[in-house]
Amino acid sequence: MNEKLQAYLERKKSNRICEEKAKRDAYLLKIGLYNKEYSNENGPSQEYPDYEIDQTTQAFKYFRKVPIDVTDEEYAELLKYKDAEKQQNRIAQIFRVIAWVTFVAGFIVGLIFGRESGFLERLLRGYNVFELIFEYGYSLDFSVFLYWCAAFISGMVHMAVAEVVQLLSDINRKLDKE
DSSP states (O other): OOHHHHHHHHHHHHHHHHHHHHHHHHHHHHTTOEEEEEOSSSSOOSSOOEEEEOTTTOOEEEEEEEEOOOOHHHHHHHHHTHHHHTOOOHHHHHHHHHHHHHHHHHHHHHHHHTBOTTHHHHHHTTOOHHIIIIISOOOBOTHHHHHHHHHHHHHHHHHHHHHHHHHHHHHHHHHHHO
């Protein structure tokens, strides 16, 4: 093999190994699998950014987080459970479904009831919805926008509640790990 090609491939392999190690270390720190390495100095530094209070002396102890050593097999096992950490709270899921149903139903109800008179009666007599909308050319009444605004606001409130419930669930899960 050409020397330049071999040197290039070795650099690429070395870079990939370093990137994978950095990614692995970041994940281990994120999930709390680390040891604390304490500073000998009494003040904060770039190298030791985190701190805790020593219960005996009531002084600050500065430390840095050092990820634990794991084998490739152990790391592969950890990654199997990575998706399980992103569990969606069931209550949050229900609120999201309600929000989307509200959006869609509000849009459809706005089209149906926001038409000038005669639309609903013809629909109930068996006319096709698309015939009524496109062939008869009924114009939209202003009330369609009221239906759409009400559906949008209601749906967004449900989405906001879902997000709050999900964030609270994530915080609770994070506190349970510590």
